[in-house]
Amino acid sequence: MELNKNKHHMIDSVFVICLMLLFVLSALSVIALGASIYKKNVALMADNNSQRIACAYVTEKVRQADKKGAIYAKEIFGENALVMSEEIGGKIYNTYIYDYEGHLCELYAREDLGTFYPQSGQKILEVTSFDVQEVSDTLLGITIVLEDGSTDNLYIAKRSTPEG
Numbered sequence: 001m002e003l004n005k006n007k008h009h010m011i012d013s014v015f016v017i018c019l020m021l022l023f024v025l026s027a028l029s030v031i032a033l034g035a036s037i038y039k040k041n042v043a044l045m046a047d048n049n050s051q052r053i054a055c056a057y058v059t060e061k062v063r064q065a066d067k068k069g070a071i072y073a074k075e076i077f078g079e080n081a082l083v084m085s086e087e088i089g090g091k092i093y094n095t096y097i098y099d100y101e102g103h104l105c106e107l108y109a110r111e112d113l114g115t116f117y118p119q120s121g122q123k124i125l126e127v128t129s130f131d132v133q134e135v136s137d138t139l140l141g142i143t144i145v146l147e148d149g150s151t152d153n154l155y156i157a158k159r160s161t162p163e164g
Contacts, residue, residue: 047148054104054125054144055154058082061097061106062140067160073132073140077118082132082142085111096121099130102147 065071065084074083074096081098092111097104098118105121128145135141135155142154 047146047150051146051150051152054127054146055152057104057124058097058142058144058154059156061095062156062158065095066158069160071140071158073134079130080132082140097124097130097132099127102126102128104130104144 061084062071062082065086070085072083073080075081076083076096076098077100079098079100081096084095084097085092086095087093094109094111096107096109098107098121099105100118100121103123104125104127105118105123107116107118107121109116109120126147128147128149129143130145131143133141138158140156140158142156144152144154146152
């Protein structure tokens, strides 16, 4: 009788190993599927953020500088740029927002400064193009093409007009 107790079949060991292998494969496939979904969600959120950041950045800059005609479009470096003027200590300073070499840039300089270079600006965000037009005395039309090719058309109403 003792001989029967010590006998164990090879099929028992193979069954346990197959069951463990099936569990490991299932766990790995669930992890791979989860990682793929996470990667897609992160990419979509990054695209959405860059789109919202570009619009929000330009809108907020216009809102901050909006007083008595201090905001206008001007051609600099062969491109249309958004210019926001302010007077400090009797001198006028301009903030220029423009695109240069695939980046939305911001440059702060005195108005009477004769020459400045586009690479002097602070890089804000990667874009393909940035264009600003004065649609009317109180409305700016801005087109931003992001690096992924998506286009944002933005219209910002100036609350202050040149007359007051």
